[in-house]
Every structure is written in structure tokens, then in C-alpha cells.
Amino acid sequence: xxxxxxxxxxxxxxxVYNSFKNLGIDAKIINSAKEIIDSEKLIIPxxxxxxxxxxxLRSQNLFYAILELIxxxxxILGICLGLQMFSExxxxxxxxxxxxxxxxDVVRFNNNKKITHVGWNxxxxxxxxKNFFQLENNxxxxxxxxxxxxxxxxxxxxxxxxxxxxxxxxxxxxxxxMGVQFHPEKSQANGLKIIEKFINWKP
Amino acid sequence: xYKRIIASLLLDKKKLVKGINFKxxxxxxxxxTYCKSLGSQMIDxxxxxxLNSYNDSRIIPDYKTLSEVSSSTMTPLTFxxxxxxxxxxxxxxxxGSDKVYLSSILHTNISLVEQTAKIYGSQxxxxxxxxxxxxxxxxxxxxxxxxxxxxxNEIENSGVxxxxxxxxxxxxxxxxxxxxxxxxxxKKTNLPIIFEGGLxxxxxxxxxxxSGIDSVxxxxxxxxxxxxxxxxxxxxxxxxxxxx
Numbered sequence: 001x002x003x004x005x006x007x008x009x010x011x012x013x014x015x016v017y018n019s020f021k022n023l024g025i026d027a028k029i030i031n032s033a034k035e036i037i038d039s040e041k042l043i044i045p046x047x048x049x050x051x052x053x054x055x056x057l058r059s060q061n062l063f064y065a066i067l068e069l070i071x072x073x074x075x076i077l078g079i080c081l082g083l084q085m086f087s088e089x090x091x092x093x094x095x096x097x098x099x100x101x102x103x104x105d106v107v108r109f110n111n112n113k114k115i116t117h118v119g120w121n122x123x124x125x126x127x128x129x130k131n132f133f134q135l136e137n138n139x140x141x142x143x144x145x146x147x148x149x150x151x152x153x154x155x156x157x158x159x160x161x162x163x164x165x166x167x168x169x170x171x172x173x174x175x176x177x178m179g180v181q182f183h184p185e186k187s188q189a190n191g192l193k194i195i196e197k198f199i200n201w202k203p
Numbered sequence: 204x205y206k207r208i209i210a211s212l213l214l215d216k217k218k219l220v221k222g223i224n225f226k227x228x229x230x231x232x233x234x235x236t237y238c239k240s241l242g243s244q245m246i247d248x249x250x251x252x253x254l255n256s257y258n259d260s261r262i263i264p265d266y267k268t269l270s271e272v273s274s275s276t277m278t279p280l281t282f283x284x285x286x287x288x289x290x291x292x293x294x295x296x297x298x299g300s301d302k303v304y305l306s307s308i309l310h311t312n313i314s315l316v317e318q319t320a321k322i323y324g325s326q327x328x329x330x331x332x333x334x335x336x337x338x339x340x341x342x343x344x345x346x347x348x349x350x351x352x353x354x355x356n357e358i359e360n361s362g363v364x365x366x367x368x369x370x371x372x373x374x375x376x377x378x379x380x381x382x383x384x385x386x387x388x389x390k391k392t393n394l395p396i397i398f399e400g401g402l403x404x405x406x407x408x409x410x411x412x413x414s415g416i417d418s419v420x421x422x423x424x425x426x427x428x429x430x431x432x433x434x435x436x437x438x439x440x441x442x443x444x445x446x447x
Contacts, residue, residue: 018274022277116364119418188278
């Protein structure tokens with residue numbers, strides 16, 4: 001199985017790489033459009049600023065390669081910003097256009113106050129997906145973000161949600177795309193369950 | 204949201220050390236094994252500050268040790284100590300840091316925050332303020348003329364994601380925090396604040412949480428005394444704090 005981790009110039013790449021290594025998977029760090037298209041499974045990590053990162057993806061022709069991989073129905077895991085990129089518009093440092101796979105925008109927790117959601121928080125997971133991930137309700141994960149995914153309307157793509165100031169989506173699944181707002185690579189035992197699930201996932 | 208118990212570790216020539224008031228360092232352990240064990244005890248985060256590059260910015264931060272630590276634990280990792288250029292910050296992220304810790308450099312080049320945030324986002328930057336109490340006033344270690352609360356405000360506006368306040372004169376003393384100061388600081392900013400320096404007993408952590416503090420950095424307490432993370436967390440759970 002060829003699992004690739006996308007290097008787009010920002011990110012905590014080696015943290016993500018190591019979490020796969022802990023499960024015996026030697027993932028490949030990639031940075032070209034061709035390598036994206038050839039991936040069997042792709043991870044898009046997420047320590048980065050939206051505008052800069054998306055501009056980078058576009059300038060290197062990686063943006064369209066990711067869209068092509070979505071079309072090819074290969075499993076993709078987006079982490080934090082890697083999830084947010086799949087929205088329509090991201091409002092960080094101005095406005096950036098995302099992959100528009102999700103009927104949502106990415107907005108700040110509060111436009112007037114500087115707020116960071118950082119630390120461990122719980123997720124509320126839908127009954128159906130408890131088994132899928134082998135996770136209990138209120139399982140804890142490590143979050144680090146000031147923007148969140150806001151769906152335009154109620155959506156059954158939201159598999160889990162988390163409370164911080166308001167209720168926001170923390171796991172989203174659409175067809176071959178799985179996105180998490182938290183950092184599974186930094187969430188100890190629970191994080192491993194997500195990564196393990198992604199490794200074995202056949203959407 | 205859970206309260207955060209953060210291990211605050213100092214790196215000195217590839218070993219972890221701890222001392223009092225930045226002096227008299229004793230060896231605590233080897234970074235890789237020590238952090239791995241903290242991770243398995245479910246520590247919430249680990250902060251590592253490279254003392255050598257912190258004290259002399261010509262010395263290159265120990266990215267190799269950072270990378271070894273990062274590959275040994277799936278715990279959030281913040282690295283700092285002499286990160287005074289964007290290149291050093293990039294190398295820290297490339298070596299497995301999840302957040303970077305900037306402190307002294309903020310006094311001479313606060314624009315580094317903006318440059319970093321543009322690439323990695325604000326949430327990836329923790330600003331540090333080293334303070335001590337002089338004649339009843341909070342003073343900044345690096346610049347005693349600066350007004351502390353103005354500086355706090357300036358840092359908040361510079362675009363960092365969180366702030367760590369280090370009570371340098373309390374470090375290693377086990378005297379606890381000055382709760383009145385902490386409350387005052389919490390009132391002045393919306394960013395998450397980590398307090399560190401002086402915690403020496405379980406009751407003092409409890410007092411800190413009672414006063415509205417969400418995140419504490421522990422150094423000496425987990426390094427030399429008969430405490431481990433399990434014990435600390437269990438004690439706090441018994442008082443019904445949100446502890447993971």
C-alpha cells in the first residue's frame with residue numbers, strides 16, 4: 001500500500017510521518033503533482049496558514065492534482081487545515097478558495113477577539129461511527145486552531161462534533177474523503193485509532 | 204475542554220536538566236526515553252527549551268534531539284530556545300515540533316511572529332514572557348523598563364496563538380503562583396495562557412485551577428519529587444476538574 005504524506009511547505013510533517021511509522025507503515029513524503037496522482041492513499045497534514053498554503057498548492061499545480069485524486073476516489077485524510085481546504089471559502093488572511101468538496105466555509109471563532117482552541121477536547125460521535133472508529137463518545141483529542149468548518153446547512157457528513165465556544169465539526173466523511181479538525185498524530189492512543197482506521201479504510 | 208498539564212523541560216547538551224532560577228542545573232534524564240514515558244503517562248503537552256541556544260544564540264538549536272523526541276511520542280511538542288530566524292523556525296517544524304516557542308527574540312524582532320504566522324498560522328506560535336516580581340510589580344526579565352501589561356497586549360496583537368508566562372523568580376522554589384497576579388493577567392487577554400514557575404505541590408495546582416487557570420507548566424515537580432503524571436492527574440480528577 002502506497003500511503004503518501006503531502007509536503008506543501010508548512011506542516012509538522014515528521015510528526016505525521018512518525019505516527020504512521022509507529023504502526024509499521026513507511027509512508028512516503030511527496031511534493032509533486034505526479035506523486036499525488038499516483039498515490040493510493042493521501043494524507044494532507046495541517047499546521048499551516050490557509051492563504052499561504054493554498055497559494056502554494058496552486059502555484060505548484062498540486063491543487064488540481066488533489067482534485068484529480070478526489071475524482072479517482074482514492075482515500076484522502078485531511079488533518080486540521082488539511083480538512084479545512086476541502087471547504088468552499090477559507091477566511092484566514094483574506095479569502096481563499098478551497099476544493100469545494102464540502103458545503104461549508106472556514107471562519108474564525110470570533111472576529112473581534114483573539115481566540116485559539118488549543119489543548120485536549122472531547123468529540124461527540126454519531127452512533128453509527130463509534131464502531132467504525134472503535135471510539136467511545138467523549139473520546140479526547142488534541143486540537144490547535146482558531147478557525148473552524150461551518151457548514152451552510154445541517155449536514156450528515158458531520159460524523160463527530162466538538163464544543164468550544166460553539167459546536168463545530170471535528171470529523172467529516174464524504175465518499176473517499178475523511179477530514180479531522182484535531183491532530184490524530186498528536187492524540188496518543190485515540191489518535192492511533194483514527195490513523196489505523198485510515199490505513200485500513202476502503203471507502 | 205480539559206485542563207492542561209504541560210511538562211516543561213530544559214535541554215542542555217543532549218540531556219534534560221532542571222534547576223532553580225535558571226541556575227544549578229541537575230540532570231533529569233535523557234530526552235527520548237523521558238518524553239516517551241511522559242507520553243505514556245498521558246501528559247497533555249511537552250515543552251522543550253534548548254538552554255544552549257537560548258543562552259547563546261550563535262549556538263544552533265539541537266534539532267537532532269528534537270527529532271528523536273518527536274519520533275518517540277505522539278504527544279504535542281513545542282520547541283524553543285534561540286529560535287531567532289525564520290530558518291530556525293522552519294527547521295524546528297521540519298524536525299518534529301508542532302509549535303514553536305518564541306521569547307527573547309520578541310523584544311528585538313516581533314515581526315518574526317507575523318512572518319511565522321503567515322506560513323504556519325498563529326496557532327503554531329507560543330510566546331513566552333519571563334517575569335519577576337520587584338517591589339510588588341511584575342517586571343519583564345529582559346527589559347525592566349517595559350510595562351508588563353502593555354507588553355502582554357503587544358504580544359497578543361502580534362499574532363501569536365498562546366502565551367506562556369514564566370515566573371522566573373519562583374522557578375524551582377515550590378512556593379506556588381501569585382494567584383492575584385495570575386487572575387489579573389487572565390483578565391487582560393483572550394488568548395490561552397500557560398503559567399509556569401513555582402508549582403511544588405498538588406494543592407498548589409488545585410489552587411491554580413480554582414483561580415481560573417487552565418494550563419500549567421510543571422518542571423521541578425515532575426522531575427525530582429515523588430510525583431508522576433498519573434498521580435497528579437488522579438489527585439485533580441478526585442476534585443472533579445476536567446482532567447484527561
